[in-house]
Structure formats: structure tokens, C-alpha cells
Amino acid sequence: MTRTVLIFTFAALLGLVVxxxxxxxxxxxxxxxxxxLILVVFLALQYGxxxxxxxxxxxxxxxxxxxxxxxxxxxxxxxxxxxxVILISRKVYADHxxxxxxxxxFVSIVKGLTYMVMLMVYVRADLFNWQIGRIVFxxxxxxxxxxxxxxxxxxxxxxxxxxxxxRRGLRP
Amino acid sequence: xxxxxxxxxxxxxxxxxxLSCLQLMSVSIRNPDIPQFGGxxxxxxxxxxxxxxxxxxxxxxxxxxxxxxxxxxxxxxSELQHRIEALEAQNSRLIEFESENRRLxxxxxxxxxxxxxxxxxxxxxxxPSNWVRTITIDKGSADGLRPNLAVVDGxxxxxxTTVVNQHSAKVLLVTDVTSAVDVIVQGNRTPxxxxxxxxxxxxxxxxxxxxxxxxxxxIITAGLGGVYPKGLLVGxxxxxxxxxxxxxxxxxxxxNVDLLRLENVMVIIPEQSAPRDE
Numbered sequence: 001m002t003r004t005v006l007i008f009t010f011a012a013l014l015g016l017v018v019x020x021x022x023x024x025x026x027x028x029x030x031x032x033x034x035x036x037l038i039l040v041v042f043l044a045l046q047y048g049x050x051x052x053x054x055x056x057x058x059x060x061x062x063x064x065x066x067x068x069x070x071x072x073x074x075x076x077x078x079x080x081x082x083x084x085v086i087l088i089s090r091k092v093y094a095d096h097x098x099x100x101x102x103x104x105x106f107v108s109i110v111k112g113l114t115y116m117v118m119l120m121v122y123v124r125a126d127l128f129n130w131q132i133g134r135i136v137f138x139x140x141x142x143x144x145x146x147x148x149x150x151x152x153x154x155x156x157x158x159x160x161x162x163x164x165x166x167r168r169g170l171r172p
Numbered sequence: 173x174x175x176x177x178x179x180x181x182x183x184x185x186x187x188x189x190x191l192s193c194l195q196l197m198s199v200s201i202r203n204p205d206i207p208q209f210g211g212x213x214x215x216x217x218x219x220x221x222x223x224x225x226x227x228x229x230x231x232x233x234x235x236x237x238x239x240x241x242x243x244x245x246x247x248x249x250s251e252l253q254h255r256i257e258a259l260e261a262q263n264s265r266l267i268e269f270e271s272e273n274r275r276l277x278x279x280x281x282x283x284x285x286x287x288x289x290x291x292x293x294x295x296x297x298x299x300p301s302n303w304v305r306t307i308t309i310d311k312g313s314a315d316g317l318r319p320n321l322a323v324v325d326g327x328x329x330x331x332x333t334t335v336v337n338q339h340s341a342k343v344l345l346v347t348d349v350t351s352a353v354d355v356i357v358q359g360n361r362t363p364x365x366x367x368x369x370x371x372x373x374x375x376x377x378x379x380x381x382x383x384x385x386x387x388x389x390x391i392i393t394a395g396l397g398g399v400y401p402k403g404l405l406v407g408x409x410x411x412x413x414x415x416x417x418x419x420x421x422x423x424x425x426x427x428n429v430d431l432l433r434l435e436n437v438m439v440i441i442p443e444q445s446a447p448r449d450e
Binding site for chain 2: 080131
């Protein structure tokens with residue numbers, strides 16, 4: 001358990017560094033993939049319970065802290081995204097990489113809209129326009145492309161092997 | 173009852189956490205110090221990694237440019253030789269202009285002491301989210317920085333410092349949706365407030381429809397509010413629309429600096445708050 005938390009904390013920090021540094025140094029105007037959201041989707045698919053939800057909330061709070069401006073919008077987006085993944089994954093087979101891509105794309109849009117709604121309620125009502133919508137779409141598309149690779153890396157790592165052991169009903 | 177809670181534990185947890193988010197948002201708007209404190213802690217972890225990455229990429233770029241990528245160096249050398257000759261001719265004219273400028277300044281009793289000092293800084297990172305427009309710079313409280321200091325590139329406004337660590341600081345760009353700057357239109361001195369749109373443009377608000385704001389007009393800081401000194405160039409008017417509903421017109425502004433490609437910026441510190449040199 002502690003090991004899984006540590007791995008997710010490390011992955012979240014690494015994701016924040018890559019989003020904040022590497023992506024922009026490759027191309028300044030680039031829209032970075034939302035690594036925190038991808039971790040939330042992974043959490044929801046592998047730990048679809050209250051504990052996983054708390055983990056998603058903590059990842060959202062970390063993203064809020066990274067911005068240092070408001071607490072809550074990213075966290076709320078992560079919670080809604082987590083619930084959306086659970087709802088969808090109960091209806092469709094979500095293990096295939098194409099399904100994961102579509103799932104990530106959809107919940108990323110949901111997260112982006114939740115974030116915007118929070119800002120519109122608390123900061124400024126006239127915030128949303130088509131250009132902001134374009135950023136939501138682009139971020140979702142890029143996150144969807146990156147998601148299967150990142151999830152594969154997480155799944156073959158220590159977290160994945162422990163999960164497979166737990167799924168087979170064996171003692172980890 | 174226990175069964176109900178067990179069965180709906182996920183939804184109940186989600187409801188509680190969402191309420192916590194709303195509460196956190198309310199608290200963080202009332203007390204900006206709380207998210208800034210958390211931001212400082214996280215930034216203390218992230219900034220050294222960002223700084224190290226920035227330094228290593230700069231080193232790799234230097235090695236590549238100076239020692240490996242030498243295609244066309246001979247042609248470039250010859251071209252540069254011609255440019256040196258042209259610049260030497262230009263330089264002698266500039267020396268004349270400089271002396272003339274000095275004489276005119278003396279005539280106008282131009283004060284050299286502006287009451288501010290600048291701290292040159294390098295941009296080492298950007299906000300991880302695509303929704304918040306901030307940059308991280310490599311100077312912090314150890315260099316005399318504190319929150320709410322103006323940051324410029326040349327004479328163009330970039331933003332203001334928010335979260336300040338010992339050796340790094342976050343700068344809220346003028347394009348962020350939460351940014352607001354008191355400004356005046358340079359030509360007709362019309363006051364207004366420039367707000368960020370979250371994109372690459374700005375919006376000038378609270379300018380009555382009766383007042384003409386020319387396309388191409390320069391927008392400068394008004395010097396109100398105590399953060400930004402007066403006269404910093406914010407941007408240029410690119411579009412106006414008087415047909416919108418309400419008392420005020422819609423004015424779009426293009427920042428005078430490419431905020432996506434910032435590499436070096438200057439933090440402006442009022443002289444009286446600057447730490448004394450040891």
C-alpha cells in the first residue's frame with residue numbers, strides 16, 4: 001500500500017515536471033498532455049473504490065498547489081473524471097488501448113469543463129469561449145494519445161504486478 | 173443503514189470530496205496565502221529539477237551549436253565579416269547620437285534615478301496546467317524578491333510575482349484569467365482595466381462606448397494599485413467592438429511581448445524595499 005502511494009506520488013511529481021518543463025522546451029506554444037488526469041484514469045480503472053477516489057482527489061490538490069493560485073478546481077475535475085471512468089468502464093470493455101484512448105479523451109473534456117465551471121462560478125462568469133474550448137479539445141486529444149503508453153508503463157511496473165497478483169487472488 | 177453506506181460509499185465519498193473542493197476554493201479565494209504556502213512547498217521540490225533541466229539543455233544546445241553543428245560556418249563567417257564592416261560604420265554614427273542624447277538629457281534635467289532596481293532572471297519552467305498562465309524564474313527571496321512585484325521584458329509588462337521561494341519564484345502572466353492591470357490608453361489617457369483571457373490575447377474593460385480607442389493604440393500601465401510602475405507598455409489594440417451590449421465596448425489587445433517564448437525577464441523592485449548590499 002505504502003509502496004503504491006509512493007509510486008503514484010513519484011509519478012505525479014514526474015508528470016508535473018515534464019508538463020512544466022520538457023514539453024515547453026520542445027515547443028513553446030505546445031499544449032501539454034495532462035499527466036495527472038492520466039494517473040486518475042489509471043487509478044479509476046485499477047482501484048475503482050473510495051480509496052482510489054481519495055487518491056484522485058489528492059492528485060488534483062497537487063495540481064492545484066502546483067499552480068499556487070486556487071485550491072479546488074483541479075481536484076473537483078479529478079473527482080468528476082474518476083466517477084466518469086468508473087461509470088463508463090462498467091458499460092464497456094476498458095482494457096483495450098483504443099478504448100483507453102477514447103475514455104481518456106472523454107474524461108479529459110469532462111475534467112476541463114469542470115475546471116472552467118469552477119472558475120466561472122468563483123472568478124469570472126464570461127470566461128468560456130471557443131478558443132478555450134479548442135484548448136480543452138487539444139489537451140484531451142494529446143492526453144488520449146499519450147495515455148496508453150503511460151498506462152502500459154505503469155501496468156508493467158510494480159503497481160501493475162501487484163495488481164495482477166491481487167486479481168489472481170494470490171497473496172502479494 | 174450500514175448497508176446503505178457500504179453500498180453507496182463511492183458516491184458518498186465523491187459528494188464529500190466535491191463539497192471539500194468547493195470549500196477549498198472559497199477559502200483559497202479569501203486567503204491567497206494558503207495555496208501560495210502549498211505552492212511554495214511544491215515549488216521547492218520542482219524548481220531545482222526545472223533549474224537543472226534548463227541548465228543541462230542550455231549546455232547541450234551550446235555544445236551542439238558550437239562544436240557539432242558546423243555546416244555552413246565558412247559562409248556564415250564571410251557574411252559576418254561584411255556585417256562587422258557595416259556595423260562599424262553604423263557604430264560611429266551611434267556614438268554621435270549618444271553624445272547628442274546625453275546633451276539633450278542634461279537640457280531636460282532627465283533623472284537617471286528611477287527609484288527602481290531590476291533583477292534579471294531566467295525562465296526555468298511554466299505552469300504544468302494548460303489553464304493557468306504562470307512561469308517559474310530562477311530568482312527568489314534571496315535576491316530580494318517578494319510577492320506582487322512587476323516583471324517586465326524590456327519595457328513590456330510580463331506579469332507579477334506571486335509565490336516566492338528562496339531561489340525561485342512564480343510569475344503570474346498578464347494573460348492569466350485572474351490577472352487585472354490598471355491601464356490607460358496612451359493617446360487619449362482613457363483609463364481601463366486589462367484582463368487576461370487565458371489565451372495569448374488581453375481584453376481592455378470598462379471603456380465607455382463613446383470614447384474612441386484606435387486600433388494600433390498603445391496601452392500602458394496607469395501606476396495605480398502599487399504593483400506596476402506607471403508607463404510600462406502592456407500591449408497594442410488589435411480590435412474594438414462598440415456593438416456589444418452594455419455600457420462598455422469590447423477591446424482586444426495583443427501583448428507587446430511573446431509570452432510563450434520568454435527566456436529572460438526583469439523583476440522590478442522599488443528601491444526602498446530592496447535589500448542593502450552587504
